[in-house]
Amino acid sequence: METETTTINVKSLTIYQNIIISLAFLIPFLINGPQLLTGTLVSCLLILGIKFVEKKNYLIISVLPSIAAVLNGLVFGKFTIFLAYFLPFIWLGNFVLIKSIIYLKEKFPLSLSIGLSVVFKTIILYFTALVFFKFNLVPKIFLTAMGVFQLVTGIMGGLVFLGINKIYDRRRQIN
Known part of the structure; x- marks a missing residue:
């Protein structure tokens, strides 16, 4: 019986992982703004990735959203070369967000870990934009786009994650 439960959980996690990775690409590719919406959803997905995506795929979910945003611009005609300049720094910021939450949540409450990690990501992107x-x-x-908006969408994405996480944990306790 225990083996069966484990198998079901592994299958569920694989499904969740595939959904998160797919949405990390599809949301910025299909939704052409506003940044407040897409940024919040992507931030939430990055944080959800910590819970449901295998470590080996953290880089994938860090990179996919910005590639999708660039492709959105190419396909739908709103491409800006400026976004392309930021790609490696966005990837770095997303990866730092994920890895710092993982590290900090061992030492601080999850909400504080998310908040601090959002600040780290924002600092990377803002100072890149400043240079x-x-x-x-x-x-x-x-x-503004790489400063205040990153901070706000990161915090909002974190809040959405905390809500989803609470619901998920409650449902697991019931089952």
Whole structure:
């Protein structure tokens, strides 16, 4: 009986992982804004990935959303080269978000771990935008997009995750 339960859980986790990885690509590819919506959903998916995605796939979920956003611009005609400049830094920021939550949640409450990790990601992206702006590589609007918006969507995504996580944990206790 115990083996059967474990198998069901592994199958469920595989399904959740596939859904999260798929949505990490599909949401930014199919939803062309607003950044508040797509950023919140992507942030939530990145954090959900910690719970449901195998470690070997953390890099995949860190990279897919921004690639999808660039492809969205190419396919639907709103491509900006400026976003392409940020790709490696967005990947780094997403990966830092995931890894720092994993590390910090062992020492602090989950909500604080998420909040601090969002700040780390925002710092990476904001300072990248600041350097790019100082070198006249991107317009000033990217300071807001990679600063305040990253912070707000990261926090909102974290709050959505905490709600989903609470519901998921309750349902598991009932079953």
